[in-house]
Amino acid sequence: MITPVEVGTELEPLTVRFTRETLVRYAGASTDFNPIHYSERSATAIGLPGVVAHGLLTMGSALRLVTDWVxxxxxxxxxxxxxxxxxxxxxxxxxxxxxxxxRVTGVDGDKVTIQLDAVCDGVKVLGAAKVDVDLGR
Known part of the structure; x- marks a missing residue:
């Protein structure tokens, strides 16, 4: 068990880098071949500022902060x-x-709630990100 865990405990920050190669590899693994993840033309045609990372890749990568911690x-x-x-x-x-x-925002015995903040170029990319963890498992 990780000790001590109390409200306000800060987890060690995590830095994740995404390149176009990362997106290609994730597309192959997930079978999500939406062209907004590799084609500038397709991404800008629908109003995006450019090629964007897959949402679930972003979400899963952010969760590594907690899985590494526990x-x-x-x-x-x-x-x-x-x-x-x-x-x-x-x-x-x-x-x-x-x-x-x-950071830990709630503790109830072995049950811990963690709020995540994910930022890219000073812009918040995930909002209301919460992880519930059972440290007793």
């Missing part, structure tokens, strides 16, 4: 987010960087 993904009871802004991934070697931070 050491076992099976301890996750619930995870919910709102997608507030897409991550635009430029066609260059650097890509886009998401910074994920988290």
């Amino acid at each position: 050491g076992d993904p099976a301890k996750i009871d619930n995870y919910r987010v709102r997608f507030t802004n897409p991550i635009v991934v430029p066609d260059d070697a650097d890509g886009a960087t998401m910074i994920v931070t988290g």
